[in-house]
Amino acid sequence: MDPVEVIEGKVSVLDRADVDTDQIIPKQFLKRIERSGFGDFLFHDWIRSGQIELEPNPILLAGRNFGSGSSREHAVWALRDYGFEAVIAPAFADIFYVNCTKNGLVPVILDEEACRAIAHAGEARVDVDDQTVNFAGGVVRFEIDEEIKHRLLHGLDDIGITLQRGDEIDAFERAGAADRGPVTTSL
């Protein structure tokens, strides 16, 4: 994952609530075994049918409960591949939010009023370090977990970090609590 600090540019607006990941990337495109190439299929059915138009700008402004439903990370890969680097919404589905942070797609939670103002402004600047969004008409602050922010700013590999804590995991396993679960290899 590349470090991400500032995202600046035009805003694409998708003014719909409860947009689920089945819409973001329909199931027929989940059969690929690679992480790349999903951008061509972003919002496949909605874009192909002319229901929506979506410029591949740096910032996507979406409605509440964005990314609900299926845990498919393919939805985030598609948004990234299409060109989005940040998504702003009043609320995200939990799994989608986490998936964003693992792929350098910055999820920004702002209230409905701020979202409307940013949509109206048409351009914005998301500063991850400052936790602010600047736009013509104002500046608003957003909350983000310190740990997630640190990983985004430095483009850190989660697995590499956790593996460095191997001693703690070893200690947990040695303490015996890990022995209580079933053994899948002896069925």
Place this chain on the structure above:
Amino acid sequence: MPKTLFDKIWDAHAVADGLIYIDLHLVHEVTSPQAFEGLRLEGRSVRRPDKTIATADHNVPTDGTPAARLIRDELSRVQVETLERNCEEFGVPIYSLGSHRQGIVHVIGPELGLTQPGLTVVCGDSHTSTHGAFGALALPIGTSEVEHVLATQCLIQRRPKTMRISYAGELGASVTPKDLILATIGKLGTGGMAGHAVEYAGPLISALSMEGRMTICNMTIEGGGRAGMIAPDDATFEWVRARPAAPDEFDAAVERWRGLPTDEGASFDQQVEIDAGAISPMVTWGTTPGMVVQVTGAVPDPAGLDAPADREAAERALAYMALEPGTPMREIPLDRVFIGSCTNSRIGDLREAASMIDGRRVADSVRAMVVPGSAKVKAEAESEGLDEVFRAAGFEWRAAGCSMCLGMNPDILAEGERCASTSNRNFEGRQGKGGRTHLVSPRMAAAAALEGHFVDIREWA
């Protein structure tokens, strides 16, 4: 200090702040290939293959295709074969197509006794919450997290908030756990449980079968919940006993498990009470599981909704579903009926659906299919003669898989077809592009198949 069921499991698995240990990792073909590839690129191994297990479910045809290499759809075949190869390379046990233990990942975990009280369970699938029915903490994860758990057996996770949904009263006749959870989501909204580990409680929940509990926990994600849980009790222990993966020292395990339920006086971040006695058989009318009414109701009028966003969403949903406000739900004609999915494909679900048939036949206008959740459920149903009951009535009897729940395999709706489905999502295009899905219980689905439209099964005989 009194603790909740969630607190007890969380605290027992905290390796460090924000890092929890995972006891069981379930893997399937769709969300794992990029994770295994990631391990390969970094030269990493699977830390605990003995806590990991895989099956093929999303992509598999349900026509009895006996092996992955015989799957006709090339992309599906490659994905399932990739899973088989990855499992072999990394030492992960797998029950692939053709195995007598193959099935939907959330059906086979409990079936094998792998899902046990007090465990942490993850899977790269949003319906992982199903396993919480056993008093486990079961979390859905994305592919990056799948890779992380494969490599470290741990998950980076912020402690979610806790919520208890308590049900007062009893379910009426012909009202099922599916109706209970649909009504709950209808009341709380699709984001109502967001950020929370949800415990379902009340005498009614304790009286439910394990299958009913699984149906409820399964759909927690449709309310936005992080995890769904139910306190383990004798019904839970009896389910696990004698299954292949049950603990060797079973009595000692049960003693431990008896300490898991939420302590008297433990506090939750949020508490909700719902009157279960007021719940009817439910049918969804729109394109989220929260767009739901009782079967005696009618398609709602978007004009009656206050918030502009809700009104627009309802209008779009009705346009997609080709429904007019005010239409009685019972008058909506159906083309297809699907009985299956990780929500409702267990033996109890199939027995309930079969019990509605009583010598009748599927309506001429309807194509109906029954898809058991696992090869074992299929065998069990056949040993009871349920397959004959379904076939004689004109239902198709299929092999195990996710089937028409998500349309990643040949079982899909055609454009414009309308389906009564026991699955969990009625999103646009979920069961096939342009397909229209109404979520219902297995009994409601069976009755709808026989009549060609929804019926109030409380009055139907």
